[in-house]
Amino acid sequence: MFEIRDLHVSYGKVTAVRGMTLSAEPGKVTLVLGANGAGKTTTLRSAAGLHKPDSGSVVLDGETITGLPAHKIVKRGLVLVPEGRHVFAPLTVMENLRMGGYTTARGETGAILDRVFEMFPVLKERQDGAAGLLSGGEQQMLAFGRALMAKPKIMMLDEPSMGLAPTMVDTVLSSIRAMADSGIGVLMVEQNAEAGLEVADDVAVVARGEVVFSGTAKEARSNSSVLRAFLGEAALVSES
Numbered sequence: 001m002f003e004i005r006d007l008h009v010s011y012g013k014v015t016a017v018r019g020m021t022l023s024a025e026p027g028k029v030t031l032v033l034g035a036n037g038a039g040k041t042t043t044l045r046s047a048a049g050l051h052k053p054d055s056g057s058v059v060l061d062g063e064t065i066t067g068l069p070a071h072k073i074v075k076r077g078l079v080l081v082p083e084g085r086h087v088f089a090p091l092t093v094m095e096n097l098r099m100g101g102y103t104t105a106r107g108e109t110g111a112i113l114d115r116v117f118e119m120f121p122v123l124k125e126r127q128d129g130a131a132g133l134l135s136g137g138e139q140q141m142l143a144f145g146r147a148l149m150a151k152p153k154i155m156m157l158d159e160p161s162m163g164l165a166p167t168m169v170d171t172v173l174s175s176i177r178a179m180a181d182s183g184i185g186v187l188m189v190e191q192n193a194e195a196g197l198e199v200a201d202d203v204a205v206v207a208r209g210e211v212v213f214s215g216t217a218k219e220a221r222s223n224s225s226v227l228r229a230f231l232g233e234a235a236l237v238s239e240s
Helices: 040-047 070-076 093-100 106-119 121-125 136-148 166-181 193-199 217-221 224-230 233-239
Strands: 002-011 014-024 029-033 055-060 078-081 154-158 185-189 202-207 210-216
Touching: 002 040, 014 029, 014 040, 014 185, 014 210, 029 166, 029 193, 029 224, 040 078, 040 154, 040 185, 070 078, 078 136, 093 106, 093 136, 106 121, 106 136, 106 166, 121 136, 136 154, 136 166, 166 185, 166 193, 193 217, 202 217, 202 224, 210 217, 217 224
Parallel strands: 029 185, 029 202, 078 154, 154 185
Antiparallel strands: 002 014, 002 055, 202 210
16 A cells, blocks of 8 residues: 655745645556646655655555655655656667666566566567657657566556557556556556546545545546536536
């Protein structure tokens, strides 16, 4: 079980996150919805050890990991796939994947790599090519594969469908569902609410740095405020 408990984060005098509480569990996708500036990315970065929170805690399998260096958080099983993918463009696909496994015991990386190639066959086909030459969707798959090389218990995904062609969005979201079905817990920030709801088990809506709705995906679809804010007025008609 992964929990972000009452997290408060500031940038100087500006408070970005006010008491954020989120959770994710193995085998499930928790979708986080919210407008730009709601504190979603800051929350993920703070949980990953990339920004120090003012207060609150991050707990993984009962162990408080708040404030640990990022590489130690990865080693404990919490991995962030950042917005924009951030693959190492000049390096090959294989080199990117091996970078993802730097905290994993050397004897385990071969079996994990085989599973990554089974999930994303295009990465095996392109393993000797430069990562920067991949399409946006292929780079997102590489970012997923790189994260999987670290043997994550929980994967935090920040806007995985951003900038992708519509035909590729379904492929990427299906991959996320498959990763959850393999036993990984997924905490996913996603602007494409309709696509995200198709693969989510649970939903949290955040505004002004705090959670304002939390429930199952089914409950989110029956909540008029959530539908109006993220799916539009037409969704209210279709759901009624």
